[in-house]
Amino acid sequence: MKLSLLLPLSLLGTLASAAPYPLVHTDSLHCRASPSTTSKIVKTYTGSADIKISCQTYGESIKGNRIWDKTSDGCYVADYYVKTGSSGFVAPQCPGGGGGGTSSNVPGPRGDDYLFRSSCGGVDPWNYYKCQCTSFVAQRINKRLGVAFTNRYKGAAWGNANTWDEAARRTGVKINSTPKPGCVAQTNAGRYGHVAWVSAVNGDTVVIEEYNWVKREGYSTRTVARSAFNYIHLTSST
Structure with a gap:
């Protein structure tokens, strides 16, 4: 990424x-x-x-x-x-996410709902480059969880995907090895790491939605071992 x-x-x-x-x-x-x-x-x-x-x-x-x-x-x-x-x-994003997430859209329908899929390049409203994994997940956090997440959430520099785990720990956001639909899958693997949206959990596997992994600057889904990621649990109360 x-x-x-x-x-x-x-x-x-x-x-x-x-x-x-x-x-x-x-x-x-x-x-x-x-x-x-x-x-x-x-x-x-x-x-x-x-x-x-x-x-x-x-x-x-x-x-x-x-x-x-x-x-x-x-x-x-x-x-x-x-x-x-x-x-x-x-x-700017309205404080608190305005009409944010509800139980009906967490994790929400599976599909490419990314707002900037036809206009890659430049910076998104959450301070990430468009069509990157971080931008896609930032949109899901805002849109489906109702959390006003940005690259500077809770005053921390979340940065590239490989520092999201550190930022979560610094800001008291729950991170563990237990996936739940609607949480963020995070790994430090690769040059910049990777983040994805957990769409479903099936035993020892998870279904993830992501950007800029299988398809350059594009959307894809995969079923992977749950052990492949850390899991960040953002809520409106964190």
């Missing part, structure tokens, strides 16, 4: 543009109390409105886009309807 990018936390906020964003695909847009179309409507914007984004998070999928934008009014709109010029985040 590629060397990770380690930037100061203060630079994460520069992803957001100070300019407001126009609406697209709609004549009006409801702004809701949480990132879901079933949530309470707080206010409604006209189609000519410009939206100021304070932070972004994941929520209900709208036309294949799971990103929701928290506006300066303190409510959420589906990013599909906001013309940000990007298919990814343009603002």
Whole structure:
């Protein structure tokens, strides 16, 4: 895997543009109390409105886009309807993961849901290079566990995959040899190590989902011996 990018936390906020964003695909847009179309409507914007984004998070999928934008009014709109010029985040992750993980999406469906699979290169919202194993797993942690994980989670430098085990121990995140669906598989093997998402556990084997291993900068699944990895257990309480 590629060397990770380690930037100061203060630079994460520069992803957001100070300019407001126009609406697209709609004549009006409801702004809701949480990132879901079933949530309470707080206010409604006209189609000519410009939206100021304070932070972004994941929520209900709208036309294949799971990103929701928290506006300066303190409510959420589906990013599909906001013309940000990007298919990814343009603002910092909302504290606490916003509409984060639930029991229904842990470990979640097996498949390539990686947001940047068509735009490899550059830096993702979690301060990792896109299409690397660390970026894919960082997205799963944020999207499915509801944990606002970044390369600087809990003030530690998580860095490349081969230092995630050390960072977990330094920050009090549970790490052991016992896999559970929805945890992170981690190994120090290779130049930069490797991390993957545990999709299922079957006796002495685990099914993992990963990026940049079998396929360069691409998605794959494997069934491997559970002894091949350490297992990092991130939760919203850690």
